[in-house]
Amino acid sequence: MPRIRAGKINRIIFSLIIINFSFCWPVSADVIDRIVAIVNNDIVTLVQLSRESAPYMKNIESSGYPDEKKKEMMQDINKKILTALIDQSLTRQEASKYQINVSDTEITNALENVKKAKALNQEEFEYALNQEGLTLKEYRENVKKQILQGKLINYAVKSKVIITESDIKKRYESNAEKYSGKKKYHLRNILMDNEDEIKEIKKKLDKNKEFITLAKKYSIASNALDGGDLGRFDINNFSENIKDSISKLDKGGFTNVITTAQGFQIFYIEDIVLEGAKTLEQAQDEIHESLYREQVDKKFETWLESLKKKAHIKIML
Numbered sequence: 001m002p003r004i005r006a007g008k009i010n011r012i013i014f015s016l017i018i019i020n021f022s023f024c025w026p027v028s029a030d031v032i033d034r035i036v037a038i039v040n041n042d043i044v045t046l047v048q049l050s051r052e053s054a055p056y057m058k059n060i061e062s063s064g065y066p067d068e069k070k071k072e073m074m075q076d077i078n079k080k081i082l083t084a085l086i087d088q089s090l091t092r093q094e095a096s097k098y099q100i101n102v103s104d105t106e107i108t109n110a111l112e113n114v115k116k117a118k119a120l121n122q123e124e125f126e127y128a129l130n131q132e133g134l135t136l137k138e139y140r141e142n143v144k145k146q147i148l149q150g151k152l153i154n155y156a157v158k159s160k161v162i163i164t165e166s167d168i169k170k171r172y173e174s175n176a177e178k179y180s181g182k183k184k185y186h187l188r189n190i191l192m193d194n195e196d197e198i199k200e201i202k203k204k205l206d207k208n209k210e211f212i213t214l215a216k217k218y219s220i221a222s223n224a225l226d227g228g229d230l231g232r233f234d235i236n237n238f239s240e241n242i243k244d245s246i247s248k249l250d251k252g253g254f255t256n257v258i259t260t261a262q263g264f265q266i267f268y269i270e271d272i273v274l275e276g277a278k279t280l281e282q283a284q285d286e287i288h289e290s291l292y293r294e295q296v297d298k299k300f301e302t303w304l305e306s307l308k309k310k311a312h313i314k315i316m317l
Contacts, residue, residue, distance in 0.1 A: 037082060038314040039089040044082065049317075052081045055133070082317055088145065090307045095152050102147045110143050153296065156303050161295045168287045172280050181277025185235050185246060186270040188228035190214060191221040191263050198257050198264045205254055211268040220263070228268065232275075242267070 037044040056077045060070050095101075115125050129139050172179060188211060192198040201218055205211060215228030223229055235243045245255040246267055254268040278286075 034316075036315070036317045037086055038312070038316075039086050040093060040312050042089045042093060044085045044089065048085060049078065049082055052085065053077055056081075078317065082315065086308075086313060086315075087304060088149075090304065090311060091149050091152050092145075094156070094307065095148050098152075098155060100148065100151050100155060102144050102151070106147055107140050107143050110147060111140070153300055157296055157299045160299060161292060163288050163291050163295070167291055168284055169280060171287045171291060172283055179278045179280075179283050181274030182234060184232040184273050184275050186232045186273065187230040187246070188212065188215060188268040188270055189221065189223075189230055190219040190228055190266045190268075192218065192265075193220060193263045195257065195259075195264050198266065202257055202266060205266070211254060215268075229270075232273070 033045050033047045035043050036046050036049055053074075057074060060073050060077070063070065063073075065073065111125075115121070118125075118128075120128065126136055129136060134142075190198065190201060190211070192201070197218075201214055204214060212227030216224055218224075219228050221228065235246050238246070239260075242255075242258060242260070245258055246269065249255065249269050251269050251272050255266055258265050258267070
């Protein structure tokens with residue numbers, strides 16, 4: 001057995017290309033094969049369906065739900081997986097119709113990309129597949145299906161997707177909070193254990209004495225030598241009394257004396273910044289990609305539904 005580096009393989013879910021691939025688990029020998037669906041000139045068998053649903057059934061069996069609930073869940077899973085297998089059959093037929101093929105080289109290159117992304121050598125890669133109940137041959141077949149479907153999407157859908165500047169602007173404006181960034185406060189503090197003494201410090205601040213100088217001289221906190229520098233914070237994580245005091249201030253402002261668990265404190269607003277803020281121009285590529293994916297998915301579903309309407313599909317489950 002290969003020696004696997006710690007942390008490398010934790011229920012590997014290979015995010016390779018476009019669509020979820022199916023897990024191929026061993027099917028019980030007592031499954032008697034029969035046709036469960038006819039899709040034009042293609043068929044879906046009970047063995048195929050059982051193989052695809054096996055891991056889900058295993059989870060349902062160990063779920064602890066009542067038997068009636070388990071039965072209902074199993075029926076629902078079978079229907080969903082059968083629908084997926086029908087969809088796969090239709091897309092495979094369309095790919096054949098337009099002579100869309102996938103070469104062994106394309107599959108090998110895709111696998112190499114996965115190994116590289118997961119930092120696995122060949123031995124570790126095959127061991128990981130085995131842990132997932134997959135052989136290398138089965139995984140290559142799954143990858144082939146993904147690449148084939150990706151090519152079909154390119155052929156049938158992507159050329160019809162158009163994203164305008166108006167679309168991008170509308171998405172940006174409707175997500176203003178996301179792109180406006182998160183407000184962070186760069187804070188300094190003076191900490192003392194005597195309330196009367198810190199009130200005297202507050203009077204000095206009111207007379208425009210420099211906060212950093214006073215912090216270095218009087219604060220008992222470990223950051224005193226740094227002028228009471230605390231760093232940047234999202235004040236929503238602070239206690240209500242501190243948050244309320246700071247939120248009312250602008251850059252250069254300081255709070256009244258606040259009683260805290262550590263002692264008596266005065267906070268100074270060194271700066272207020274918006275982290276993660278993006279202009280429309282900065283967010284344009286991100287929004288374009290998001291809109292593009294959404295439209296591709298939507299148009300593909302519409303296209304697939306049109307195939308189903310024209311196809312001869314008979315379900316015998």
